[in-house]
Amino acid sequence: MAIVTLLTDSGESDHYVAAIKARIISINPGIRIEDISHKIKPNDIGHAAFVLRAVFRDFPKGTVHVVGVDSAGGRGDVPIALQLEDHFFVGNDNGLLGLISEKPHQNLIALNSINIINTTFPERDIFAVAAVKIASGVSLSDLGKPLPAFKKMIDRQVKATKKQITGTIVRVDSFGNLITNIPKEAFDILSKGKTFTVQFGGEKFRRIHTQYNQADEGECFIVFNSLGLLEVGIYKGNASELLGLDYDNVVNIIFEE
Amino acid sequence: MAIVTLLTDSGESDHYVAAIKARIISINPGIRIEDISHKIKPNDIGHAAFVLRAVFRDFPKGTVHVVGVDSAGGRGDVPIALQLEDHFFVGNDNGLLGLISEKPHQNLIALNSINIINTTFPERDIFAVAAVKIASGVSLSDLGKPLPAFKKMIDRQVKATKKQITGTIVRVDSFGNLITNIPKEAFDILSKGKTFTVQFGGEKFRRIHTQYNQADEGECFIVFNSLGLLEVGIYKGNASELLGLDYDNVVNIIFEE
Amino acid sequence: MAIVTLLTDSGESDHYVAAIKARIISINPGIRIEDISHKIKPNDIGHAAFVLRAVFRDFPKGTVHVVGVDSAGGRGDVPIALQLEDHFFVGNDNGLLGLISEKPHQNLIALNSINIINTTFPERDIFAVAAVKIASGVSLSDLGKPLPAFKKMIDRQVKATKKQITGTIVRVDSFGNLITNIPKEAFDILSKGKTFTVQFGGEKFRRIHTQYNQADEGECFIVFNSLGLLEVGIYKGNASELLGLDYDNVVNIIFEE
Numbered sequence: 092m093a094i095v096t097l098l099t100d101s102g103e104s105d106h107y108v109a110a111i112k113a114r115i116i117s118i119n120p121g122i123r124i125e126d127i128s129h130k131i132k133p134n135d136i137g138h139a140a141f142v143l144r145a146v147f148r149d150f151p152k153g154t155v156h157v158v159g160v161d162s163a164g165g166r167g168d169v170p171i172a173l174q175l176e177d178h179f180f181v182g183n184d185n186g187l188l189g190l191i192s193e194k195p196h197q198n199l200i201a202l203n204s205i206n207i208i209n210t211t212f213p214e215r216d217i218f219a220v221a222a223v224k225i226a227s228g229v230s231l232s233d234l235g236k237p238l239p240a241f242k243k244m245i246d247r248q249v250k251a252t253k254k255q256i257t258g259t260i261v262r263v264d265s266f267g268n269l270i271t272n273i274p275k276e277a278f279d280i281l282s283k284g285k286t287f288t289v290q291f292g293g294e295k296f297r298r299i300h301t302q303y304n305q306a307d308e309g310e311c312f313i314v315f316n317s318l319g320l321l322e323v324g325i326y327k328g329n330a331s332e333l334l335g336l337d338y339d340n341v342v343n344i345i346f347e348e
Numbered sequence: 349m350a351i352v353t354l355l356t357d358s359g360e361s362d363h364y365v366a367a368i369k370a371r372i373i374s375i376n377p378g379i380r381i382e383d384i385s386h387k388i389k390p391n392d393i394g395h396a397a398f399v400l401r402a403v404f405r406d407f408p409k410g411t412v413h414v415v416g417v418d419s420a421g422g423r424g425d426v427p428i429a430l431q432l433e434d435h436f437f438v439g440n441d442n443g444l445l446g447l448i449s450e451k452p453h454q455n456l457i458a459l460n461s462i463n464i465i466n467t468t469f470p471e472r473d474i475f476a477v478a479a480v481k482i483a484s485g486v487s488l489s490d491l492g493k494p495l496p497a498f499k500k501m502i503d504r505q506v507k508a509t510k511k512q513i514t515g516t517i518v519r520v521d522s523f524g525n526l527i528t529n530i531p532k533e534a535f536d537i538l539s540k541g542k543t544f545t546v547q548f549g550g551e552k553f554r555r556i557h558t559q560y561n562q563a564d565e566g567e568c569f570i571v572f573n574s575l576g577l578l579e580v581g582i583y584k585g586n587a588s589e590l591l592g593l594d595y596d597n598v599v600n601i602i603f604e605e
Numbered sequence: 606m607a608i609v610t611l612l613t614d615s616g617e618s619d620h621y622v623a624a625i626k627a628r629i630i631s632i633n634p635g636i637r638i639e640d641i642s643h644k645i646k647p648n649d650i651g652h653a654a655f656v657l658r659a660v661f662r663d664f665p666k667g668t669v670h671v672v673g674v675d676s677a678g679g680r681g682d683v684p685i686a687l688q689l690e691d692h693f694f695v696g697n698d699n700g701l702l703g704l705i706s707e708k709p710h711q712n713l714i715a716l717n718s719i720n721i722i723n724t725t726f727p728e729r730d731i732f733a734v735a736a737v738k739i740a741s742g743v744s745l746s747d748l749g750k751p752l753p754a755f756k757k758m759i760d761r762q763v764k765a766t767k768k769q770i771t772g773t774i775v776r777v778d779s780f781g782n783l784i785t786n787i788p789k790e791a792f793d794i795l796s797k798g799k800t801f802t803v804q805f806g807g808e809k810f811r812r813i814h815t816q817y818n819q820a821d822e823g824e825c826f827i828v829f830n831s832l833g834l835l836e837v838g839i840y841k842g843n844a845s846e847l848l849g850l851d852y853d854n855v856v857n858i859i860f861e862e
Contacts, residue, residue, distance in 0.1 A: 092634050094634075096623070103617075123630075129617070130618035141620075142619060145619075146627060149624045149631065151630065264618075265617075265647075266616075301725075302677065303677040303725060304677040304678060304680055316725050316726070317726035317729070317730070326677075327648050
C-alpha cells in the first residue's frame with residue numbers, strides 16, 4: 092500500500108492539515124496517510140529537518156514524505172521532488188531537505204516546471220498533488236524538469252580530536268531532554284582505553300548510561316539514544332529547564348590518557 | 349470508501365476523541381476516519397464554523413462530517429443531521445452548522461426523534477452512531493423526522509460600496525496571520541480602474557501580493573488566500589502579535605478614482 | 606481488521622510517535638493504528654491510566670493497546686504484555702496497567718524474556734514489535750515467559766457510608782470539568798429516599814442534572830457522566846479555574862434522612 096507522510100508547521104487548530112489530507116484522499120482514496128508532526132515551530136527548518144531525518148528511514152522504502160514547513164521559502168526557492176535513500180520527498184527547496192541526509196540524491200526535479208501553479212497553499216495544491224502521483228507510481232521525470240542540485244546548507248558540525256569532542260544541542264525534545272549532534276561512532280573510536288568527562292553547563296560526568304532508568308529520579312542521565320546521538324536528560328524531570336540549557340548550547344567530551 | 353471526519357473542541361489529552369473513533373470502528377471497521385481538528389476553542393462555534401466551511405468541500409462528496417463543538421448546545425437545541433452541498437453533517441443545532449454555507453440544505457432531520465437517547469456524550473452516543481449509518485448508506489429519513497429548518501445566525505457581513513470595503517478579521521490562524529471576510533470577488537469588481545489603500549491598525553498599504561514570499565522577512569504581506577479571502581500577515585512573523593490585531597478587528601479597503 | 610492503539614506521553618513535536626507507527630506499518634501494513642492520546646503529561650501514570658480505563662472497552666475486543674508512558678519505568682520494571690477483559694496491553698510494568706481494571710488478567714508475560722533487547726526506545730523496539738505480533742495472531746506464550754503477577758498499586762478509594770460518600774477529583778479534563786471517582790451505583794443505592802447535598806470547595810448543591818445544558822451558562826452543573834462518575838463543571842466555563850479546584854481535591858455527598 093502506498094504511504095504518504097505529512098510534516099508541517101501548520102498546527103492543529105486550522106483547516107490546513109485537513110485540506111491537504113482531503114486533497115490526497117480525493118485524488119486517490121487508497122493511499123495511507125501518516126502524520127509525522129504538525130507541531131513544527133513556524134518556519135523552523137532546523138526543527139523540521141531534525142524530526143524528518145530522525146524518522147524517515149523507519150518508514151518502508153518508497154514512502155512519499157510531504158514537507159510543508161516554510162513552504163513559501165525565500166524568493167526564488169521553488170517546489171521540488173526528489174528521491175533519496177529510496178524514499179521520496181516533496182517540498183520547497185528552502186534548504187530543509189538538504190539537511191536530512193548526507194547521501195547523494197537519486198532523482199531531483201523542479202515541480203512547478205511543467206505547469207506553473209499560482210497558489211498561496213502549495214502544500215495542498217502542489218505538494219499533495221505531486222505526492223499522490225508519486226505514491227501512485229508516476230515517475231519523477233513525468234512531474235517536472237530535472238534539476239542538477241538542490242539547496243545544501245552546512246549544518247552544525249561536531250569537532251572531534253584525540254583530546255576532545257565538541258558538539259551542540261540540536262534538539263530539546265518535549266520531555267526537555269537535550270539531544271546533541273555527537274555520534275556514538277566518534278565516541279567509540281576516540282574513547283578507546285581512555286577515561287573521559289562529559290561537560291555541559293557547569294556539570295561534569297564520568298559515566299554514560301545505557302538506559303534512562305539507570306539514573307535515579309531527579310538525577311542526570313547521559314545516553315547514546317536510539318538515533319546514536321549523545322543525549323542528556325534528567326530522569327523524570329525537564330533537563331532543559333533544570334539545567335538552563337537550550338538549543339545550540341555546547342556539550343564537550345574531554346578525554347584523558 | 350466511506351469517510352467520516354471529526355471536528356471537536358475536546359482537545360487531545362482526554363479519552364473523548366478516541367471514544368468517538370472506537371464507537372465508529374466498532375460499528376463499521378471499514379470506515380475511514382479523518383480528523384479535521386480537535387483544537388477548536390471550547391464551545392467556540394465561530395472558530396469551528398470557520399474551519400469547517402474552509403475545508404469541507406475539499407473532501408469527496410458524500411463525506412459525513414461529525415461536528416462535536418458545543419455539543420450540548422443551548423436548552424432546546426437538538427441533535428440534527430443534514431445534507432448540504434452533497435456533504436452530510438451531524439451535530440447539535442446550536443447555530444454552528446448554519447454558518448458553513450449559504451446554499452439551501454438538501455435534507456434535514458432531527459436525530460433524536462426516533463429513539464430518544466439520554467447521554468452526556470452525544471458525540472459518541474448519537475452523532476457517531478448516526479454518522480456511521482449515513483456513511484454506510486442509510487438515508488436520513490430513516491434516522492429521524494424531517495425538520496423544516498435549522499438555526500441560522502447572521503454572520504459578520506462585509507460592507508461594500510464604490511468607495512470602500514469594510515470587513516473584519518474572522519480568524520487568526522496558528523501563524524498569527526489575520527484572515528478577513530473580504531472576498532476577492534468583491535474587490536475585483538469594485539477595484540477596476542481605481543487605486544486603493546488597504547488599512548488596518550494604523551497601517552496603510554497600496555499593494556496586494558499574489559504570494560507570501562513577495563514580502564521580505566518581517567514585512568507585511570497582503571494576499572487573497574486559498575479561500576479567496578483577504579489575508580494580512582508578516583512574512584515569517586506573527587502579525588497578530590506584532591500589529592496588535594485580533595479577531596473581530598476591522599480592515600478597510602478605500603478606493604480612489 | 607487488526608487494530609493497535611497508541612497512548613504515550615511523547616507529545617507531537619518530535620519523531621517518537623511517527624517512529625512507533627512506522628515500525629508497525631513496516632512489519633504489517635494491514636494494521637489499523639488509532640491514537641488514544643500523545644498528550645499525557647510526561648511520566649504521569651495516573652493521567653494515562655484514567656484515559657485508558659475510560660476508553661479501552663469502546664474498542665473492539667482483541668484490540669492491542671500500546672502504552673508508552675513512563676516506558677523506562679523504575680529500576681527493575683520490565684516490559685510486559687497481558688490479556689485483560691479480552692483486550693491486549695503492551696507496556697512497562699510500572700504500575701499503570703494495574704490501574705485500568707479490577708478484573709483478573711487472562712494472560713501475562715514478560716516481554717523481554719525470550720530476546721533481551723537493549724534500547725532507549727522501548728515503545729518502538731519492544732512494545733510496537735510485540736503489538737504487531739499480537740495483532741497478527743501470535744499468542745502471548747510465544748512472546749515471553751509467563752509471569753505470576755504484575756504491579757498493582759492501590760488507587761484512590763471512595764469512602765461510602767449511609768451518611769456520606771467522600772471521593773476525590775481524579776481528572777480535570779481539557780474543558781476544566783472535574784471528574785471524581787464517585788460512581789453512580791454507590792449514589793443510587795445510598796441516596797434512596799434521602800435528600801442530599803453535594804459539597805466541594807465552599808459550594809453546596811442539592812441537585813444532580815442529567816444533562817450539561819440543564820445549567821445556565823456560567824452556572825455549576827453536576828452530572829453522572831458517560832463513565833458513570835460524578836462530574837462537576839461550569840456550563841461553558843472552566844470549573845477548575847473558576848472554582849479553584851484541581852486533581853486530588855475532595856468532593857462529598859452528604860445524605861439526610
